[in-house]
Amino acid sequence: MTHILAIDQGTTSSRAILFDGSLNVVSMAQEEFRQHFPASGWVEHDPSDLWATVAATARAAIERAGIGARDIAAIGITNQRETTLLWDRKTGRPLHNAIVWQDRRTADLCERLKAAGHEPMISARTGLLLDPYFSGTKLAWFLDHVEGARARAKAGELAFGTVDSWLIWNLTGGQVHVTDATNAARTLLYNIAENRWDAEICGLLDIPMQLLPEVRDCAGDFGVTRADLFGREIPILGVAGDQQAATVGQACFRPGMMKSTYGTGCFALLNTGADLVPSRNRLLTTIAYRLDGKTTYALEGSIFIAGAVVQWLRDGLKIIRTASESQPLAQKADETQEVVMVPAFTGLGAPYWRPDCRGAIFGLTRNSGPAEFARAALESVGYQTRDLLEAMRADWTTPGQAVLRVDGGMTASDWSMQFLADILGAPVDRPRVTETTALGAAYLAGLAAGVCPGPEQFASQWALDRRFEPRMDDSLRQAKYARWKKAVAATMEAA
Numbered sequence: 001m002t003h004i005l006a007i008d009q010g011t012t013s014s015r016a017i018l019f020d021g022s023l024n025v026v027s028m029a030q031e032e033f034r035q036h037f038p039a040s041g042w043v044e045h046d047p048s049d050l051w052a053t054v055a056a057t058a059r060a061a062i063e064r065a066g067i068g069a070r071d072i073a074a075i076g077i078t079n080q081r082e083t084t085l086l087w088d089r090k091t092g093r094p095l096h097n098a099i100v101w102q103d104r105r106t107a108d109l110c111e112r113l114k115a116a117g118h119e120p121m122i123s124a125r126t127g128l129l130l131d132p133y134f135s136g137t138k139l140a141w142f143l144d145h146v147e148g149a150r151a152r153a154k155a156g157e158l159a160f161g162t163v164d165s166w167l168i169w170n171l172t173g174g175q176v177h178v179t180d181a182t183n184a185a186r187t188l189l190y191n192i193a194e195n196r197w198d199a200e201i202c203g204l205l206d207i208p209m210q211l212l213p214e215v216r217d218c219a220g221d222f223g224v225t226r227a228d229l230f231g232r233e234i235p236i237l238g239v240a241g242d243q244q245a246a247t248v249g250q251a252c253f254r255p256g257m258m259k260s261t262y263g264t265g266c267f268a269l270l271n272t273g274a275d276l277v278p279s280r281n282r283l284l285t286t287i288a289y290r291l292d293g294k295t296t297y298a299l300e301g302s303i304f305i306a307g308a309v310v311q312w313l314r315d316g317l318k319i320i321r322t323a324s325e326s327q328p329l330a331q332k333a334d335e336t337q338e339v340v341m342v343p344a345f346t347g348l349g350a351p352y353w354r355p356d357c358r359g360a361i362f363g364l365t366r367n368s369g370p371a372e373f374a375r376a377a378l379e380s381v382g383y384q385t386r387d388l389l390e391a392m393r394a395d396w397t398t399p400g401q402a403v404l405r406v407d408g409g410m411t412a413s414d415w416s417m418q419f420l421a422d423i424l425g426a427p428v429d430r431p432r433v434t435e436t437t438a439l440g441a442a443y444l445a446g447l448a449a450g451v452c453p454g455p456e457q458f459a460s461q462w463a464l465d466r467r468f469e470p471r472m473d474d475s476l477r478q479a480k481y482a483r484w485k486k487a488v489a490a491t492m493e494a495a
């Protein structure tokens, strides 16, 4: 009973990774599922796809490892955050497709709430901003648009959940309706200082509180799986939203430690310890993890387009065939050209929060071609990260030197990581284990199961693959960053 199964339910795929008791990866399975785009700016997932791909990949990972369910001490769950589901408590049937975090359909509702002056109160309590990104206005949309939903919610017949709650509900056969503090912190309905659902905000959105799951620590009891799923009941002992799980997997346990994950988007979290730091620079304040009833807070910067800009070079412009070709192409770029790309394909996230902006490219000449586009695309990820770190520094002075720990698919590009260190003027550390999200979920479950060591020992096992030291001349760094800031200002002006 020393293995731990991590379930990582992401935006485009579900993955299951089986770890041994020393947290080495033993086996893995992954399945993509369909994205639904019913209208411009709308993104939905079929809840049954989320559950089916999780169940199938979990079974496949166990089978591939050649072990039985009896060898698994615990399950840890990590998930795409904010994505919102509503289902019937009796039948377990969803009332609608899940509304995905990227979905912008509640932009008008957010604007109305802002115009009515509610943002300061909501921000002070939840650490978030009035943006369609978060679950609260998505849940209000369900109640406003699904016939009879609000009355049924008031009667206690329905359950709301983020993806973790939906998976736990299904894993436990409809026995357990819970979430963890990190997922609750992304709903816009949770008071992160007092650790409770906020009745006033729920009232403002007309959300009956009978809908809400119970909120638990990240490591602890989340119920047991139905015996028929894996051949035996397995306890679910760890839960965290994917960016918080990566923070744990990167062992960013001390205040001042920071990680940035480069997948489709980029999410940077700075551990601020027991300090709940309100942002004055349009970052989010969130819960990094809650263990033994003790909350550790973080400042978060969320960028919607990071690795997705490389996908655009591949699928939109068709100038590369695979993501890894972006680096050799960028290296061929003419260094004297000053092409800057602002990849605001779905608006700008932190610290600008401009859902109305769209992408732009500046500085083109007759000699600009695929290589300059590739370079500008990879550089845009570095510039956006610098925007986040500048805002973080302005919000909170870090004790000691800040090193950025990175993970996610895009960190495979050495050139991008070197540019990141160069434009930040600070070192960037890439760990040996890049599956940090699943690792974090496995660690939380293993901690509660008594299989994994305490945080300090876990942190001492974190191993460096490569450190990227800044090499760029300071005047060039300043000139390049100034050019980026001008390009962003022009993009916002044009929107």
Ligand SMILES: Nc1ncnc2c1ncn2[C@@H]1O[C@H](COP(=O)(O)OP(=O)(O)O)[C@@H](O)[C@H]1O
Pocket: 010, 011, 012, 013, 262, 263, 264, 265, 306, 307, 308, 309, 310, 311, 323, 324, 325, 326, 327, 408, 409, 410, 411, 412, 413
């Ligand atoms: N060698 C590479 N160079 C640049 N970008 C890459 C490379 N490999 C993968 N990526 C980018 O990383 C992203 C996938 O990372 P991943 O962590 O799997 O993301 P997600 O969990 O959001 O699906 C893709 O957007 C892809 O374009």
Ligand SMILES: O=P(O)(O)OC[C@H](O)CO
Pocket: 009, 010, 011, 012, 079, 080, 081, 082, 101, 241, 242, 243, 263, 264, 265
């Ligand atoms: O599923 P990912 O890796 O794209 O992460 C999505 C984030 O949790 C959204 O907040």
